[in-house]
Amino acid sequence: MLKLSVSALHLCQHCPRLLGYFLEKNGKAWRIGHKGSGKLPGKYFHYISRKVHSDISGRGDQEKRQKLINAFGKPSKTRSSFVLETIKMEYFYPYLLDHGIKFGPDNAIALGAAMKVWSNYLCEMVTPHIDIGEKPDVVIRMVFQDASPMMKTEFITIDGTKVLVRGSTDGILFDITENTPIIVEYKGKMASNPTQELIQTALYSKMFYQNTGLFPGVHVLYLEEEEPLIRYSVDQIKTIIKGVPQLVERAKDVASGKRPILGTLDKNLCKQCFFFEQCEEKFGR
Numbered sequence: 128m129l130k131l132s133v134s135a136l137h138l139c140q141h142c143p144r145l146l147g148y149f150l151e152k153n154g155k156a157w158r159i160g161h162k163g164s165g166k167l168p169g170k171y172f173h174y175i176s177r178k179v180h181s182d183i184s185g186r187g188d189q190e191k192r193q194k195l196i197n198a199f200g201k202p203s204k205t206r207s208s209f210v211l212e213t214i215k216m217e218y219f220y221p222y223l224l225d226h227g228i229k230f231g232p233d234n235a236i237a238l239g240a241a242m243k244v245w246s247n248y249l250c251e252m253v254t255p256h257i258d259i260g261e262k263p264d265v266v267i268r269m270v271f272q273d274a275s276p277m278m279k280t281e282f283i284t285i286d287g288t289k290v291l292v293r294g295s296t297d298g299i300l301f302d303i304t305e306n307t308p309i310i311v312e313y314k315g316k317m318a319s320n321p322t323q324e325l326i327q328t329a330l331y332s333k334m335f336y337q338n339t340g341l342f343p344g345v346h347v348l349y350l351e352e353e354e355p356l357i358r359y360s361v362d363q364i365k366t367i368i369k370g371v372p373q374l375v376e377r378a379k380d381v382a383s384g385k386r387p388i389l390g391t392l393d394k395n396l397c398k399q400c401f402f403f404e405q406c407e408e409k410f411g412r
Contacts, residue, residue: 131378133294136371137327139378142391144410146381148402159400166237167350168230169315173297175218176245176313180298184271191217199253200263206254211246215239241315241350248348248356256303272299272308278334282375288383290375296331299343307361308343310335317351325359326374329367387411 138156139146149156181187183195194217198209219242223235256266279293300309310331314324328345336342345359359367381388388410390397397403 128289128291129379129382130291130293131375131382133292133327133330136292136330136374136378137324139381140326140374142393142396142400143377143381143388144390144402144406145400146378147388147410150382155401159396166233167241167315168234168238171222171226171230172238172241172245172315172350173313175214175222175242176297179214179218180271183267184273185268196264196267199250199257199267203254203258206257207247207250210250211243214242214246237351244350244355245313245348248346251356252300252302266303269303270301272301278331278338280330280334280337282372284376284379288379290379292330292334292375294327294331294334296328299335300346302344305344308335308339308341310343310345312345312347314347314349315351317349325363325367326371328359329364329371332364333368333371 135146135149138149141159145156145159178187179195182189182191185192194213195210198213199206201209219239252270253263253266257263276299277293277295279291282290282292284290296310297313298311300311301307302309310328312324312328312331324347325345328347332343332345342361342365344361345364347357347359349355349357390406390410397406400406402409
């Protein structure tokens with residue numbers, strides 16, 4: 128059985144040859160073709176966001192959970208600032224004390240800005256319901272579902288190869304207005320190619336459906352965009368999922384060493400690539 132991560136398939140969608148370099152333990156493959164300041168330390172943001180999500184969904188620190196609920200219970204005009212301040216005081220500043228020496232002032236500022244974008248998004252998810260008089264703790268319990276669950280699904284390719292795909296999304300929320308579960312992904316960059324991010328979240332959606340029988344929508348939050356949130360409906364996700372088996376076939380070919388391997392059709396991506404000069408020789412024409 129071939130085992131691949133959701134992230135590996137995401138990279139294959141970007142360019143199958145980049146997946147080849149990644150499977151050879153070349154970390155530079157991830158850096159190609161993404162727009163952004165380069166200052167936001169994404170892994171630190173994801174660590175903090177997962178801690179917050181774990182606590183507020185009731186799976187972590189109960190004292191911090193209550194402080195977050197109190198912040199979300201503030202009047203709508205000040206709610207976002209209270210939520211942001213709570214996240215900063217309970218998670219962001221303590222984390223900086225422990226890890227701040229690993230990155231400079233520009234990175235800390237970028238991380239703080241990402242926290243603001245993210246806290247505004249969380250408030251958007253709860254505000255319509257709290258403002259009509261529903262109790263904050265009840266709304267919070269409904270909106271914040273599992274934090275970063277590990278999920279998996281299995282494919283069988285045309286030649287009979289079993290491919291196990293595993294991955295962990297950034298969180299699962301519930302949209303009370305639409306009565307729909309939501310797969311959430313936080314991206315520490317600008318929206319260079321939203322279609323590729325959608326393939327990643329479509330895989331998570333397929334896994335979620337297999338586990339629960341419910342089809343989720345998708346929210347992708349680009350933490351360095353002025354308009355950070357892109358929403359995808361259940362119908363859009365169902366359409367994207369139809370292309371996933373073909374992507375798995377391509378990734379299987381790359382992982383099994385098949386040659387030639389076609390690269391991306393995006394010539395601008397090739398111009399940005401560290402591997403451009405050696406690519407044809409390595410993967411064939």
